[in-house]
Amino acid sequence: MLKPKYNWQLPANQPDEAMINELSQACDLSTLAIQVLYNRGYDTVDKIQNFLKLDPQVIHDPFLLHDMQKAVDRIQTAIVKNEKIVVYGDYDADGVTSTTIMFETLTELGATVDYFVPDRFQDGYGPNLNEYQRLIESGVTLLVTVDNGIAGNEAVNYAVDHGMDVIITDHHEMPEILPEATAIVHPRYPGSQYPFSDLSGVGVAFKVACALLDEVPEEFLDLVAIGTIGDLVSLIDENRFLVVHGLQVLSEGQRVGLAALLKLSGLKNQAITEQDIGFTIAPKLNAVGRIGNAGEAVELLTTFDEEKAGLIAKHIDSVNNQRKQLVADIYTKAIQQAELPENQSRQTLVITGEGWHQGVLGIVASRLVEATGKPTLVLSSDPEVSDLKGSGRSVPTLNLFEALNKNRTLYENFGGHHMAVGLTIKKANLTALKQLLEAAAQAAALDASQPETLNIDSRISVDQITLAGIKDLAKLGPFGTDNPIPVFAIAADSVLNAKQIGSDQAHLKFQLTGGQQTVDAIAFQQGPLLPYVQALPDHVQLAGTLELNTWRNQTKPQIMVKDLFIDAVPIVDQRTTHLNMRMFERQTTYVFFHKKTYKQVQPHLSHDMQIAIVDNDDQQNMSLSGNLTLVDCPDSLEKFSQWLTNQNPDAVTVYFYQRNNAYLDGMPTREQSSKVFKFFVNHPVIDLNKQLQDVSKHLHMQQSILVFLIQVFFELGFVKIESGRVSLVSDPKPQKLSAAPAYQLRQQQIKTQEKLLYSKSATLTAWMQACLTDENKGVAD
Structure with a gap:
């Protein structure tokens, strides 16, 4: 069988159908959405409604965070005394959004404030001692870190010892020894009373803003959504509330810099989703800090100048394209090392x-x-x-x-x-x-050879996929960490219209059929699976997510395939009478049943190809796995069927190339055998190198049949061959032609070639699958 990439983990217990229907009616949700919620622990009407309604009460009191009161008091004192404050940020999407929120909050409160975003290459990650020293020398008396600082003992302790107070706001893992900061605002501080531990850096900065402003500043929610999704933190509890409303603010395009970035990304005047942030907006903001200085991203987020925002957005987009190329170049070298x-x-x-x-x-x-x-x-x-x-x-x-x-x-x-x-x-x-x-x-008992787990929310049929159901699934979002997009194991009757798509044919598109409908499906980077899917369209099992696809004003369901497998071994019929080099470009193990065939193509094979040669009885017991390609045709059907039973392939492609076709030539007749023997009686010596073609014409006989009979006569002792010259043996021992090994081999080849070369594709496939599943072990019918 073609194995899945992942280890599918389905719910231990499928919910009772009556219970699902009851919850569906009570909550006015499709059974598709209810199945997902139920399997995730939302198994009552109250739990489901509380999850969906996004009650503002889920926003926790910011003063429950450790040292929040101390931080607020110190900041307010600095504002009153007109002290010089600097917000010390970080260079990723979480860091620049955190910096923006803290800077704008302090500016709104009338603080004398500036921000500093470290340079990844000059300053490194987190607090930099040299920069802290420079800030102290420039008269800064209060430093507020965002999305960093918790592991910056040396720099923070130096600052405090030299008269600069440091307020750390961070969410990263806490070391055993903490900095001696003026205040540490962290959701996982030991002994903290804060009820939700998985805030992002921007989430912590936002909570400080809430405490300072004594309200929930909705104008910052777009930034919270970007930083929270960009940093891959949990999307449950208050993070879910903040992101849902942040997506709404982001879609309205109120922030000039983000509006410019959205326009450049083709997202202007659209309802922005978590996917738009995760795959477009956050990567572009991250790219600035990866390639240059992330201060430019903060400048974009804080500017009110549309022309300036447009120029910065274009530069950020250019930097992101540069980042993509760098990743591609380095990855090529890195994977070679791996x-x-x-x-x-x-x-x-x-x-x-x-x-x-x-x-x-x-x-x-x-x-x-x-x-x-x-x-x-x-x-x-x-x-x-x-x-x-x-x-x-x-x-x-x-x-x-x-x-x-x-x-x-x-x-x-x-x-x-x-x-x-x-x-x-x-x-x-x-x-x-x-x-x-x-x-x-x-x-930790890691085993990289074991497939990664793919959590399946529910098993459904093709006919259960509806537009209304997919719309209801969207209500469960935004999706991300701890609230993943629902994945379904989808049972289908068959696969139709499978084809490769994309400029490099890398992707696979097909339709799944059910009893009442067909649904489109796309499997990215799975184009090479096309022949296997086509070989066994009724045996394809897949897992995927559901989405709506609108084309020419028509909206239809679509399956985005996460994984698929085929629950039988695909036999891909590519039988051929000619070999060419394109046949040896696949990632597979090439199996040769004759050394002669292997030597024929060996000069054209790359050194890293997987090769197996099965040309004698000692190699009959070898067991191969993965994808196999059977290059040439074996001689014995019985031995081949026995060999197949020992194999454990994911898929098999057959070329079954045969240079000499025994099946078409057939066995020589008694008349042909007698004619050749009489010829040698009358012609004591024949030079095959010079006279073979003439003899063939004289006898009105195919050269292949003539050569075969000479070989049989030689094995039986009727003739002898020396330096290409054939001569009759005087008074040979009488024997039946069938006693010759060559004669017996030809009989086997005819039977084998009839089955393997000239049977219909469906017949060949069924027979080979029976051998592979041990249903016909040792049977060569």
């Missing part, structure tokens, strides 16, 4: 390069995790310094921050959380870092 033998045997990856752009290493790490399933660090070096800098990304089952935090002495700089870290380390400590990460993976 595939080296020493890395193949590891559960984690530490990939290094020289001169790689540090701003995109986190994205490269994410792509490597997706490709390999392994927690990954990607680090870059400079030939003139002894440090490596980079980023890491993890998998859900390994807390990367905790894993690496066990030995803080390894790092020059380090910070992050469960799924992502940033670090600077001396080259001399690289081996220790690899050992630390691998040990953590072993302690």
Whole structure:
């Protein structure tokens, strides 16, 4: 069978149909949406209604956050005394939105305030001691960090010791020893009474704004939505409320800079979704800090000048395109390292390069995790310094921050959380870092060879997919961490109209049929699966999300395929009489049943191809898996069927190339055999190299039949062959032609070729699948 990419995890217990219908009527929601809510724990009318209604009461009191009162008091004192305040931000989307909120709040309150966004390359991540010293020297008496600071002990402690108060507002993982700051506002501070621990950096900054302004400043909700979604924090509790309303504010286009960015992104005058933020807006804001200085993003978010906003937005878009190219270039080199033998045997990856752009290493790490399933660090070096800098990304089952935090002495700089870290380390400590990460993976019992889990919300049929149901599913959003977009296992009768789409034919499009309707489906990056889907259209199982697709004013349901598998082994019939090099460009194991065929094409095969040669009895017991391509036709149907039963392929493609066609030539007749024998009686010596064609014409016989009979006569001792010359043996021992091995082999070849080369495609497929599933073990009918 063609195996799924993921390990599908379906709900342990499917809800009672009567219960679903009852909740559906009570809540005025489709059964599709109710099934999802029920399986996520919203199993009563009250729970469902509380989840959906987004009650403002879910907004928690900001003063429940640790040190909030202390922070507010100190800020208010600074405003009254006209002290010089600086907001110290961060360079990602969460950081620049946090900076904007804090800066605009303090400006509105009349503070003497400026902001500083560190340069990723000059200042590194988090508090930078040199910058803190510069700020102190310039007369700053109050520094307010946003989205950073909790791990900045050295710089913060220095500042406090030198007369500058520091208020830390942050949400990242807390080290064992905390900075001696004037106030620390953090949702996970030990002993904190705050009821929701998963605020983003912008969420914490927003709570400070709420406390300072004594209200919920709705004009900041667009920024909260961007930072919260961009930082992949939980989208439940008050984060869900803030993001829902933030999307509404964002869609209204009130902020000049964001309006310019939306227009440039083709999103102007549209209802902005969490996908628009996650895949378009946040990446563009992130790109500025990755390639240049993120202060430009804050400038975009705070400006009231439309012309200036347009220019900045265009530059940000250009920088984002540059970022994409950098990622592509570095990833190409990084994946090559990941595939080296020493890395193949590891559960984690530490990939290094020289001169790689540090701003995109986190994205490269994410792509490597997706490709390999392994927690990954990607680090870059400079030939003139002894440090490596980079980023890491993890998998859900390994807390990367905790894993690496066990030995803080390894790092020059380090910070992050469960799924992502940033670090600077001396080259001399690289081996220790690899050992630390691998040990953590072993302690967590990670196994990168095991597929990642795909949580399925419900199993449904094609006929259950409706426009109304998909609209109701949208009410469960916004989707993200802790509130993922619903994924369904979809049962279909068959697949129709499968085809590859896209400029490079990389994607797969088809229709799923049910008893009453067909629904379009798209599987991105699955174009190569087309022949397998076409081979077994009635055996395709898939999991995916549901969306509405509008084309030419017609709106229809559409399935976005997350994963698919085929519950039988696809046999792709590509039988051929000629081999060409395009046939050897696939990711597969090429199986040869004759060494002669392999040697014929070997000069044209790349060195890294997977090859298996099955040309003798010793190799009959080999067991292969993955995708197999059977290049040439075996000689024995019985041995081939037995060989098939030992295989465990995902899919099989058959070429069954055969140079000499025994089936079409057939067995020689008694008359032909007698004619050849009499010819040698009358012609004592024949030079095959010179006379074969003439003899064939003289006897009115195909050369292939003549050569075959000479081989049979030779094996039976009727003739001898020396240097290409055939001569009759005097007084040979009488034997039946069928006693010759060549004769017996030809009989097997005819039977085999009849089955494998000339049967109908459906017949061949059914027979091979029966062998593979052991239904016909050893039977060669």
